[in-house]
Amino acid sequence: MRDDTDFHGQAVLITGGASGIGWAAARAFAQRGAHVMVADLKEDTATGRASELGGGHRGIGGDVSNEAAVDRMVHATVEAFGRLDVLVNCAGLPDTFVPTVEQTRDHWQRLIDVHLTGTFLMAKRAAVEMIRHRHGVILNISSIAGTHALPRRNAYTAAKHGVVGLTKALACDWGQDGIRVNAIAPGYIRTPLVEGLIEQGKLDAKVIRRRTPMGALLSPDDVASAMLFLASPLARMITGTVVTVDGGYTAFGSPNDAAIIDD
Numbered sequence: 001m002r003d004d005t006d007f008h009g010q011a012v013l014i015t016g017g018a019s020g021i022g023w024a025a026a027r028a029f030a031q032r033g034a035h036v037m038v039a040d041l042k043e044d045t046a047t048g049r050a051s052e053l054g055g056g057h058r059g060i061g062g063d064v065s066n067e068a069a070v071d072r073m074v075h076a077t078v079e080a081f082g083r084l085d086v087l088v089n090c091a092g093l094p095d096t097f098v099p100t101v102e103q104t105r106d107h108w109q110r111l112i113d114v115h116l117t118g119t120f121l122m123a124k125r126a127a128v129e130m131i132r133h134r135h136g137v138i139l140n141i142s143s144i145a146g147t148h149a150l151p152r153r154n155a156y157t158a159a160k161h162g163v164v165g166l167t168k169a170l171a172c173d174w175g176q177d178g179i180r181v182n183a184i185a186p187g188y189i190r191t192p193l194v195e196g197l198i199e200q201g202k203l204d205a206k207v208i209r210r211r212t213p214m215g216a217l218l219s220p221d222d223v224a225s226a227m228l229f230l231a232s233p234l235a236r237m238i239t240g241t242v243v244t245v246d247g248g249y250t251a252f253g254s255p256n257d258a259a260i261i262d263d
């Protein structure tokens with residue numbers, strides 16, 4: 001029987017691929033036979049991660065908000081693997097958690113540049129290759145902040161809502177070009193980004209667990225599993241949608257705790 005999540009021979013480019021959700025995606029696609037290009041801000045970290053995956057994978061440094069770097073990342077993928085089947089837009093950084101009146105324009109702009117403009121630039125450049133072959137999948141990482149407001153995270157909330165809108169626009173734009181574009185909206189995932197916010201006291205893991213019907217923070221692998229599905233032929237008619245991976249967090253509307261936490 002054919003395995004629909006077999007990606008042998010395919011080329012997958014993952015931004016933010018050196019850490020957290022992007023790194024889980026890199027491992028997941030590599031384990032299923034894909035050639036992975038790990039792209040991240042720091043070149044040495046990206047290439048180190050690629051060698052951890054083993055032969056047949058590459059790493060490259062680059063800032064997704066810089067158009068010349070975006071061009072280099074996509075070009076290097078096609079040059080190395082001869083194709084580009086899947087683009088995963090995972091690069092991201094946290095918001096300041098300050099009241100809006102204290103948010104600097106510079107930080108606001110950086111968040112928009114990386115999350116929203118970076119996703120746009122990467123998708124636009126990747127689509128040039130994908131349209132040529134009338135085949136491709138683009139996965140954008142939104143957030144629960146892409147469907148709901150997170151106070152003190154105005155730029156992050158705006159950028160992640162923007163990613164949802166952009167995903168729908170691109171899916172409709174490229175529907176007849178063989179390119180599917182979907183977003184994933186993760187809840188609270190235990191990654192270095194979230195661990196850092198917990199350590200800084202900006203997030204409380206126990207409060208999050210109580211607020212989550214499934215009673216736990218998620219793992220990066222939970223998000224990678226949704227990516228495998230969306231990139232596979234199982235999802236061949238799914239485009240322009242947002243798949244929520246949050247343990248029920250955004251489904252919950254009661255004022256009470258959603259889960260009983262013992263520890």
Ligand SMILES: NC(=O)c1ccc[n+]([C@@H]2O[C@H](COP(=O)([O-])OP(=O)(O)OC[C@H]3O[C@@H](n4cnc5c(N)ncnc54)[C@H](O)[C@@H]3O)[C@@H](O)[C@H]2O)c1
Nearest residue numbers: 016019020021041063064091092143186188189191192193
């Ligand atoms: N962790 C969560 O709970 C969670 C929830 C929802 C959405 N997300 C989103 O998932 C994505 C990945 O987050 P994570 O938690 O894995 O974070 P992470 O910090 O572990 O990884 C993010 C990676 O992106 C890279 N990066 C940052 N800016 C970049 C840029 N301009 N160009 C290229 N690479 C850049 C970083 O170097 C890092 O390796 C982000 O978009 C984040 O907003 C995370």
